[in-house]
Amino acid sequence: MTESTKAVPPSPDITAVLVLADGTLFWGYGFGREGDTVGEVCFNTSITGYQEILTDPSYAGQIITFTFPHIGNVGANIEDTETRTPAARGLVVREDVTEPSSYRSTSHLCDWAESMNLIGISGIDTRKLTRHIRAVGAPTGVIAYNKDGVFDIPSLLAKATAWPGLKGMDLAKDVSRTQIEKWDGTRWTIADGYGSLTNIRAHVVAVDYGAKDNILRCLAETGAAVTVVPATASFEEIMAHKPDGIFLSNGPGDPAATGEYALPVLKDLINTGLPIFGICLGHQLLALAFGGKTYKMKQGHRGANHPVQDLRSGKVEITSMNHGFSVDGDSLPKNVKISHISLFDKTVCGIECTDKPIFSVQQHPEASPGPQDSFYLFEQFMDMIVKSKAA
Numbered sequence: 001m002t003e004s005t006k007a008v009p010p011s012p013d014i015t016a017v018l019v020l021a022d023g024t025l026f027w028g029y030g031f032g033r034e035g036d037t038v039g040e041v042c043f044n045t046s047i048t049g050y051q052e053i054l055t056d057p058s059y060a061g062q063i064i065t066f067t068f069p070h071i072g073n074v075g076a077n078i079e080d081t082e083t084r085t086p087a088a089r090g091l092v093v094r095e096d097v098t099e100p101s102s103y104r105s106t107s108h109l110c111d112w113a114e115s116m117n118l119i120g121i122s123g124i125d126t127r128k129l130t131r132h133i134r135a136v137g138a139p140t141g142v143i144a145y146n147k148d149g150v151f152d153i154p155s156l157l158a159k160a161t162a163w164p165g166l167k168g169m170d171l172a173k174d175v176s177r178t179q180i181e182k183w184d185g186t187r188w189t190i191a192d193g194y195g196s197l198t199n200i201r202a203h204v205v206a207v208d209y210g211a212k213d214n215i216l217r218c219l220a221e222t223g224a225a226v227t228v229v230p231a232t233a234s235f236e237e238i239m240a241h242k243p244d245g246i247f248l249s250n251g252p253g254d255p256a257a258t259g260e261y262a263l264p265v266l267k268d269l270i271n272t273g274l275p276i277f278g279i280c281l282g283h284q285l286l287a288l289a290f291g292g293k294t295y296k297m298k299q300g301h302r303g304a305n306h307p308v309q310d311l312r313s314g315k316v317e318i319t320s321m322n323h324g325f326s327v328d329g330d331s332l333p334k335n336v337k338i339s340h341i342s343l344f345d346k347t348v349c350g351i352e353c354t355d356k357p358i359f360s361v362q363q364h365p366e367a368s369p370g371p372q373d374s375f376y377l378f379e380q381f382m383d384m385i386v387k388s389k390a391a
């Protein structure tokens with residue numbers, strides 16, 4: 001369906017509408033749960049991995065537009081998830097979701113979406129919507145799905161304009177585990193499925209700001225027995241586990257708003273001299289703890305083909321990304337160097353401390369979905385831990 005500014009559905013079979021806060025309407029067909037949902041409308045350019053994307057807790061508060069037109073072709077299963085319950089607010093797709101075709105599929109994407117409480121809209125000119133998002137910067141929007149095809153557009157518009165936006169929003173503690181969890185699962189292989197850690201080399205405490213499971217699997221893959229602690233864990237609670245290294249996870253929302261409980265803990269952790277590795281929100285929080293600043297990007301980076309350069313080696317890695325905030329490189333103190341940059345827009349993608357074994361990256365080295373070029377970062381972290389244990 002094409003965009004229309006008139007509040008009357010352009011055809012009688014319409015069952016859903018996407019209403020942006022600026023009044024732009026996109027009519028389409030609903031799937032998943034009936035009802036309405038509000039959030040920041042972003043876009044992801046990945047060609048594969050829609051289920052991993054939809055279950056990445058970093059998408060809390062966001063409606064995801066998939067620029068790849070065929071979403072749902074391989075159905076859904078219970079394995080390709082990054083957390084049990086998706087935090088994303090909804091999804092926008094181009095084509096109708098067709099019958100699944102994959103030996104690994106256990107359900108239709110529409111049924112899975114409904115069981116997960118997700119609201120979807122198909123039949124949208126996602127190219128036009130993406131160009132709109134690029135022009136105006138991630139807008140707020142509402143998807144409403146109603147099989148009767150009757151929509152109260154003024155009230156949906158009011159809902160979209162009333163939503164405060166992600167800037168200043170702390171969502172990490174909403175998606176974080178509330179209980180401590182031991183993790184020893186390793187990555188999936190086609191021969192054996194998921195495995196478990198056999199040769200423990202070190203003990204890592206991972207602070208869960210909204211961690212993707214594959215990050216924990218990658219840590220275990222390098223030999224880390226992982227204890228996952230809630231986002232609000234205190235310095236003393238973390239240190240009581242006697243970690244050999246600390247991991248700071250990805251997560252949703254504005255890092256500056258998350259700082260209230262995270263930063264005092266991170267400042268103390270930095271002073272322990274223990275190896276620390278952060279990914280995405282963890283990277284942004286680490287930069288803040290060092291005294292740096294973060295800012296909201298216009299449209300963010302979300303996809304599985306983002307080129308990042310490692311400034312130390314000059315090598316380029318193709319990475320998976322999902323972030324709407326970024327670290328301001330000019331705000332970093334002298335002992336924190338920029339190690340990686342985005343080759344799309346030169347934004348900061350990695351930092352390292354020159355006098356402590358601490359580093360972090362903006363990209364997602366755990367992929368899921370996406371290329372695995374950056375997996376070496378997990379190995380780099382384990383090498384640091386092994387060295388620090390030997391010292």
Ligand SMILES: NC(=O)CC[C@H](N)C(=O)O
Pocket residue numbers: 058249250251252253254255279280281282322323324325326
């Ligand atoms: N994937 C993430 O950890 C995202 C970090 C942060 N919420 C951002 O949007 O920039």
